[in-house]
Amino acid sequence: MTTQIAELHIRRGEPGDAPREQVFNVPFEPGQSVLDALRWIRVHADPDLAFRFSCINANACKECMMQIDGKVGYACTARLVAGPMQVAPLANKALVRDLVTEIAPPEERLFR
Amino acid sequence: MRGLEGRPARDAGRCNVPFDDAASLRAKLDVPSASVQETGLLSAVPACRCPPCAAKSGKSRVMNELDCDVLVIGAGGAGMYAALSAARAGARVLLVDRGLIGRAGATVMAQMTVAVALGEECPDTPEAHLNDTLAAGRGLCDPALARLLVEDGPARIREMDAWKVGWARAEDGSHIRQAHAPGHDRPRCVYVDFLNTGPAVSRTLRTQLNPVSAVRRIGDIVITDIATHAGRATGAVGFELGSGAAVSLRAGATIIATGGLTRLYARNSASANMGGDGYALALRAGAELLDMEFVQFFPIGHLAPRLIGMDPIMWDPFRYKLGGRLLNRDGDEFSERYGREASGRYNLTRDVATYAIFKEVEAGRGSPAGGAFLSFTHVPEAELRRNFGPVIDRLAKNGIDLTRQAVEVAPIAHYHMGGVAVGPDMATRVPGLYACGEAVGGANGANRLSGNAITEALVFGEVAGRHAAAHARAQGALRVAGDAPSLSLVTGAATLCRPEGAGSRSGLASLMTRLQALMAEKVGPFRTHDKLAAALAELAAMQAELGEAPPPAAGGYDMARLDWYDLRNMLLVARCVAEAAIARKESRGAHQREDLPGMLPEWEANQVIEWRDDGLRLKRRAALQQREAA
Ligand SMILES: Cc1cc2nc3c(=O)[nH]c(=O)nc-3n(C[C@H](O)[C@H](O)[C@H](O)COP(=O)(O)OP(=O)(O)OC[C@H]3O[C@@H](n4cnc5c(N)ncnc54)[C@H](O)[C@@H]3O)c2cc1C
Ligand code: FES
Numbered sequence: 001m002t003t004q005i006a007e008l009h010i011r012r013g014e015p016g017d018a019p020r021e022q023v024f025n026v027p028f029e030p031g032q033s034v035l036d037a038l039r040w041i042r043v044h045a046d047p048d049l050a051f052r053f054s055c056i057n058a059n060a061c062k063e064c065m066m067q068i069d070g071k072v073g074y075a076c077t078a079r080l081v082a083g084p085m086q087v088a089p090l091a092n093k094a095l096v097r098d099l100v101t102e103i104a105p106p107e108e109r110l111f112r
Numbered sequence: 113m114r115g116l117e118g119r120p121a122r123d124a125g126r127c128n129v130p131f132d133d134a135a136s137l138r139a140k141l142d143v144p145s146a147s148v149q150e151t152g153l154l155s156a157v158p159a160c161r162c163p164p165c166a167a168k169s170g171k172s173r174v175m176n177e178l179d180c181d182v183l184v185i186g187a188g189g190a191g192m193y194a195a196l197s198a199a200r201a202g203a204r205v206l207l208v209d210r211g212l213i214g215r216a217g218a219t220v221m222a223q224m225t226v227a228v229a230l231g232e233e234c235p236d237t238p239e240a241h242l243n244d245t246l247a248a249g250r251g252l253c254d255p256a257l258a259r260l261l262v263e264d265g266p267a268r269i270r271e272m273d274a275w276k277v278g279w280a281r282a283e284d285g286s287h288i289r290q291a292h293a294p295g296h297d298r299p300r301c302v303y304v305d306f307l308n309t310g311p312a313v314s315r316t317l318r319t320q321l322n323p324v325s326a327v328r329r330i331g332d333i334v335i336t337d338i339a340t341h342a343g344r345a346t347g348a349v350g351f352e353l354g355s356g357a358a359v360s361l362r363a364g365a366t367i368i369a370t371g372g373l374t375r376l377y378a379r380n381s382a383s384a385n386m387g388g389d390g391y392a393l394a395l396r397a398g399a400e401l402l403d404m405e406f407v408q409f410f411p412i413g414h415l416a417p418r419l420i421g422m423d424p425i426m427w428d429p430f431r432y433k434l435g436g437r438l439l440n441r442d443g444d445e446f447s448e449r450y451g452r453e454a455s456g457r458y459n460l461t462r463d464v465a466t467y468a469i470f471k472e473v474e475a476g477r478g479s480p481a482g483g484a485f486l487s488f489t490h491v492p493e494a495e496l497r498r499n500f501g502p503v504i505d506r507l508a509k510n511g512i513d514l515t516r517q518a519v520e521v522a523p524i525a526h527y528h529m530g531g532v533a534v535g536p537d538m539a540t541r542v543p544g545l546y547a548c549g550e551a552v553g554g555a556n557g558a559n560r561l562s563g564n565a566i567t568e569a570l571v572f573g574e575v576a577g578r579h580a581a582a583h584a585r586a587q588g589a590l591r592v593a594g595d596a597p598s599l600s601l602v603t604g605a606a607t608l609c610r611p612e613g614a615g616s617r618s619g620l621a622s623l624m625t626r627l628q629a630l631m632a633e634k635v636g637p638f639r640t641h642d643k644l645a646a647a648l649a650e651l652a653a654m655q656a657e658l659g660e661a662p663p664p665a666a667g668g669y670d671m672a673r674l675d676w677y678d679l680r681n682m683l684l685v686a687r688c689v690a691e692a693a694i695a696r697k698e699s700r701g702a703h704q705r706e707d708l709p710g711m712l713p714e715w716e717a718n719q720v721i722e723w724r725d726d727g728l729r730l731k732r733r734a735a736l737q738q739r740e741a742a
Contacts, residue, residue, distance in 0.1 A: 014668070031419075031510075033420045047618055048670075050671055054212075054385055055220070055221055055423075057420070057423055060310065060423070061215045061216060104212055104331045104332060109330065
């Protein structure tokens with residue numbers, strides 16, 4: 001298999017911060033997902049990157065929703081491509097940190 | 113409901129008071145270490161007393177305390193069912209999960225079948241289901257738990273049917289379909305098409321919970337410890353992931369419904385929430401763990417090509433319906449050499465199939481990615497479409513055309529037979545502490561039949577909720593204010609004050625991957641004394657690396673700190689698995705010792721682990737199944 005490089009431009013920050021963009025170059029095998037890359041970044045580059053996911057493969061938890069190249073999608077089903085990719089938190093939900101937004105139904109939150 | 117409203121400690125920041133050594137850190141703790149020990153919090157770091165932190169912790173202490181009759185930890189099938197059943201029995205219930213309610217665990221990911229003696233496809237009895245369960249368990253089942261599973265199963269599954277879960281029915285609608293899964297003596301397994309069993313079960317339970325006002329559901333709550341007082345469980349403590357705020361949940365009875373431990377392994381079918389938290393919680397609180405060496409590997413987990421948006425154990429239903437052929441590199445249908453599988457039929461139990469694939473790979477006859485080929489190329493396309501319509505399209509999106517190519521599969525950590533030791537009322541030996549679902553050990557002995565896990569989750573959830581509610585009611589008058597688990601016990605979890613240098617943030621995510629690789633390599637399905645001894649030494653080194661205190665907080669949704677708390681549990685649970693495996697000097701079911709092949713009569717025994725005098729204690733006792741027979 002040929003290893004390629006995805007150039008992830010990730011929007012980061014906490015509520016109130018001026019959002020900043022950070023670029024990570026992630027090696028990948030064709031077929032891998034954006035979630036694979038985010039998890040790779042936490043192990044190899046920055047353990048503080050925040051994003052949420054549970055099921056990793058099954059596309060069952062629906063937690064990993066974010067904006068990928070401007071479109072809302074699941075990080076675990078979006079495939080990596082060689083070259084630049086834009087990754088940002090959901091625009092219509094309250095930001096928690098980096099790629100994490102408040103997605104739980106309001107009645108299922110501690111602070112509601 | 114009193115005390116169920118929380119407020120964020122939004123202004124909680126990081127304390128920069130310098131701590132130069134451990135002694136000065138201790139001096140600043142507001143709880144003596146003895147009482148930390150007493151509550152079972154072995155490595156919590158109590159709060160800083162510096163004035164700003166004291167002010168903040170004072171505030172959040174009031175705000176994040178919740179009170180209920182029954183606290184359910186984990187909102188998978190078992191936890192949701194327990195919450196429903198406790199509420200039915202009149203309890204005020206708090207149902208918390210570290211992820212989203214009903215979406216974070218194994219239940220929502222299950223794609224296959226649920227075993228239950230409904231007798232819809234052909235006559236069947238719970239007794240026949242029990243016989244198959246006990247046979248698969250290789251003499252180690254707790255017969256009372258296995259009996260409960262098979263006897264209450266039909267009521268739970270029919271109830272789900274009445275709640276419109278959508279069990280697949282015969283084309284004329286006359287009866288519920290039941291598939292014939294390996295290890296069962298007849299067609300017994302209900303399912304929801306297409307590969308939709310778990311999502312349907314989860315959705316149905318959520319729908320049932322929605323209108324129940326006695327159940328408050330809260331997601332993103334990571335429980336770090338069970339609180340105990342005078343030997344009784346009095347609730348739990350943890351933190352809210354989004355804010356990092358500590359929470360203290362006081363309860364008359366507490367149910368652990370946290371699922372299994374398969375995240376310990378590099379290749380697993382689990383979600384990120386299945387690191388065995390419940391086993392660690394129970395152990396530290398004083399409960400016993402049973403049969404921890406028995407981790408089930410699912411033989412034909414998807415290996416290659418990379419498949420996204422589908423759970424890696426999705427090939428099982430294909431095999432039920434279409435057979436399929438398991439081939440080695442040379443195109444040889446090797447499983448015949450290890451078991452009784454006839455070409456194109458699927459009747460090999462999981463342990464035998466796992467063994468067969470490992471042996472082929474070891475002999476150099478594996479597929480390129482290190483597994484076996486699974487082929488449906490002999491099945492006509494129309495047949496594939498008729499059985500799996502939408503799934504065939506999802507596969508096509510992944511570039512997989514089953515009419516033309518075989519996929520590669522390999523064993524993958526899937527389920528844990530062992531777990532918290534409970535009686536038929538799901539009570540642990542700690543008064544007020546219950547467990548249910550995959551978190552419980554015993555019902556499935558040394559190996560689980562396919563389909564028994566969801567039945568187990570629903571049946572045991574119902575029983576646990578009922579008994580926990582009764583316990584909370586009975587001891588209601590005994591509850592005293594002093595029982596509230598103190599927030600200071602989880603300040604390790606609060607976003608309040610973290611001494612600089614308390615623990616490192618970097619390296620935790622990679623420590624996690626090293627732990628998973630170690631477990632896969634040395635504590636996988638095929639074990640030897642030497643591999644297990646090496647694993648235990650390595651686990652001790654990893655424990656030292658993890659350290660005693662979590663890293664400094666960095667605000668909300670702090671994944672590095674979550675890694676620390678996860679590793680704290682995972683390393684403890686990994687040790688339990690390895691210690692039990694090195695002690696069991698034989699091969700049985702899912703525990704295969706290459707240096708000690710064959711089952712021995714003197715090992716028809718369960719192994720029980722407890723935490724005593726700062727260490728793990730392992731003891732062996734004759735299997736209940738044997739004692740009952742004698
Ligand atoms: C991919 C897959 C497919 C499967 N297919 C089948 C099948 O077809 N048939 C079958 O019978 N079985 C199947 N199983 C097994 C079965 O799904 C599980 O055994 C069963 O669903 C477990 O239910 P549970 O409620 O005990 O645990 P889970 O559903 O795993 O729920 C546990 C919950 O506890 C939460 N939790 C964990 N730790 C904490 C903590 N510290 N604080 C707060 N919350 C916590 C988790 O987030 C999770 O939501 C499958 C398993 C997997 C992984
Ligand atoms: S990780 Fe669960 S849906 Fe993406």
